[in-house]
Every structure is written in C-alpha cells, then in structure tokens.
Amino acid sequence: MMNLELIRTNPDAVKRAAAAKRVSVDIDELIELDQKSRRATEHLDGLRHTLKTVSRQVGAGGEGREQAKALGDEIRVAELEQRNHRGRLDTLLSQVPNILAPEVPEGDDDSDNLEIRRWGTPRSFDFPKRDHLELMLDLGMVNLDGPRQFAGARSYALTGPGAMLELAVLRYAMDTVVAKGFTPVIPPVIVREQALFGTGFFPGSREETYQLPADDLYLVGTSEVGLVAMHSDSILSEEQLPIRYAGWSPCFRREAGSAGRDSRGLYRVHQFTKVEQVVICHNDPVVSEREHYGLLGNAEAILQGLDLPHRVALACSGETGLGQYRKHEVETWMPSRDSYSETHSCSTMLDFQGRRSRIRYRSGKDKIFAHTLNNTAVASPRILVAIVENYQNADGTVTVPEVLRPYMYGLEVISK
Structure with a gap:
C-alpha cells in the first residue's frame, strides 16, 4: 500500500x-x-x-x-x-503502484531493460546441440506422458537423476545463502487472501493464482508470501532487523494467458520448486539498497559457482511490478533458445508490503513500517534447463557441475 x-x-x-x-x-x-x-x-x-x-x-x-x-x-x-x-x-x-527508483529506465517490456553486466562466455559446441527436453527424456531424468494424463498440460515428473539434480541444486543454493547468514524456512504454501494482498499479489494477480474455494485459501507462487506474512500485524524490535530468510517451497502458477508460450519442455510450468531470499529491514533507502545488491550478489554467486554464463539487467518501468521500487533480472544462457533467459528476479519494495501487511518496528517512541526485499536464490526446473543444456556432451550424457557432485553422491556424469 x-x-x-x-x-x-x-x-x-x-x-x-x-x-x-x-x-x-x-x-x-x-x-x-x-x-x-x-x-x-x-x-x-x-x-x-x-x-x-x-x-x-x-x-x-x-x-x-x-x-x-x-x-x-x-x-x-x-x-x-x-x-x-x-x-x-x-x-x-490497493491499485496504486509504488514509485520508481530514479535509475529505472522507461520502457514497455524486457527488450527495454538496461543490461548492467555479463559473466562467462556462452559455450560453442563442436557437435549438434540438443535441447534439455530431448536430453532429459533420453537419460530418464523426466517423465511427461504419465503426469500429463492425470495432471494436464505443463505437468511433469522429475525421475531418477533428474530428481536428484533438482534436489542437489536447491540444496546448493540453500547452503550458499545460509552460509551468508540467512535463516532457512519451509513456510506454508496454502494461504489466506490477506497474505496475498499484503504482499501485493492481490488484487492484480488473481488470474495467476490457484484457489481452493471450499476453504477460501490459495496456493502461493513464491514463498515470499509466507515469509513476509509471518510478520504481518506485528511490531518488531529494532534489534531484530534485518531479518533475512531463505524459503524453500513448492510454488504454483496458473500461467493464465500463456497458452502456446514456452510450452515445450520445462521452462514454463504450473508447479516448480524455489529457494527464495526475503529481507525485512529498516525503513531507510540506503539500507534497503545495500540489502538489494547483497541479494543480487548471492544469486550471481550461485550461478558463478555453477559456471553458468549469465547477464544482469535493470528492469524497465513496464517490467517493474506494482509494489516494486527497483528490480533486477538475472538471465542465464540457454543454448537451445540461443539467448539469455530469466532465471532470477531481485526486487526492492520499500515499505509497500510493510504497509499492506502492517509490519512495523519500534524506533524510540515511533512505530515505523519496515522495508522488504526479495530475490530468487534458485528456481527449478527452469535452472535445470540451463544446467543440462550447457553441460551436455557429444555422446548424449550430461556432466554434473562440480559444486553439485557432493549432493549427487559423487556422480560426475549422468548417462543411460
């Protein structure tokens, strides 16, 4: 608000x-x-x-x-x-958007985003490259036919090494941010309407949200909802700030209006799993700006540890959501798309969510609305698209990134 x-x-x-x-x-x-x-x-x-x-x-x-x-x-x-x-x-x-940071460029869509930097060099293949879906089906990493019979379009089941790879990259991301002082949380993913309103997803994103009408509850599209809502209607002590959470949760999005868009493979699906970073901090633009770039740095560190080429862009005004003051998008190189594609989003909300969720802290005799921020640490299976395609080999196998091997019981190569 x-x-x-x-x-x-x-x-x-x-x-x-x-x-x-x-x-x-x-x-x-x-x-x-x-x-x-x-x-x-x-x-x-x-x-x-x-x-x-x-x-x-x-x-x-x-x-x-x-x-x-x-x-x-x-x-x-x-x-x-x-x-x-x-x-x-x-x-x-409830419909009034947050103001924008002065540096946010004017624009309509992601083509107007301002590229800030790139890391790594996209791989040149000396053999015919394959997309992630072909590779994963061939290696027994995913099952589409069975799940789509009983769960519908965009459904999938990660199987065998595919399931292990997702668990590995999620755990790697969680360990990375926990080492930086974030508290791991597995929050509820079924919430009341107020939690979605308080975080700014309602009223605007109702069509994207799955509803459980018999109970008047909703499935979240990010653990940000639960992590912020845990402190709704509360008054924190100033000494508690900043609060830094790493939320692990399944996430659900209807993808309304996206029929035919990115429909092949695992890039755009209805159910996915995410490690999300959330910060609740002082109502001070200098403090929240520092937290913003810390969150962004964590996401970049995870991608660099995976040795995945990526770029960082400052989102233009048309790509900046209702409650966002500043947003950076991190796009990872995906060979089959021959482009960088969004895998992470880092947002500063100022006190937009603090007001809507009534999250305050005491400072002397004053009660002040807190600032909040959020950023993806990693989201799967989208990150699997990048890993499998960038690490594919000429014989159809996939090399496991070195940082993930301890989580894969030492497995170095996924093969038939």
Missing part, C-alpha cells in the same frame, strides 16, 4: 510512476475521495461530540431526548457515508 501522505503531497510523482508502469488508476479521484473521507470523519466526530454533550444533559434530567434521537439518526447516515468513501478509497489505494 502506498503512503497516503505521499499521494497527497506529491501526486505528480505517483501519477508518473503509474504511467511508467502502465498501471491505470485515477489518482485525482483518489485524492478527491480522501478529502471527502476526511471531511466525513470530521463531520462524524463533531456529531458524536455533540451527542455526548446532549446525552449528559439528558442523563442529568435535562431536556434533549428528541435532539439526541435525531443526532443518533444523523450519525448513522454519516457513518454509512464515511464507510462508502473509505471503501472506495481503499479500493483505489
């Missing part, structure tokens, strides 16, 4: 952010509703004060019963008016 005081005092900045993010929200109507709501509150407070005065006179044996009754009726009308204004105001507020 955006700070209403910021919208009141600097509406043009909020309008610019909405336009840059391609978000349609009427800021002028919001400001007008805010004024009406405040006037209605003042009027209601005045009526209640008058009623209190009149009621004391009635209680003391004085006259005024009819006036008190009339005031009570007027108060009920004023309360309804206030609720209506506040309800519409809250609806509009």
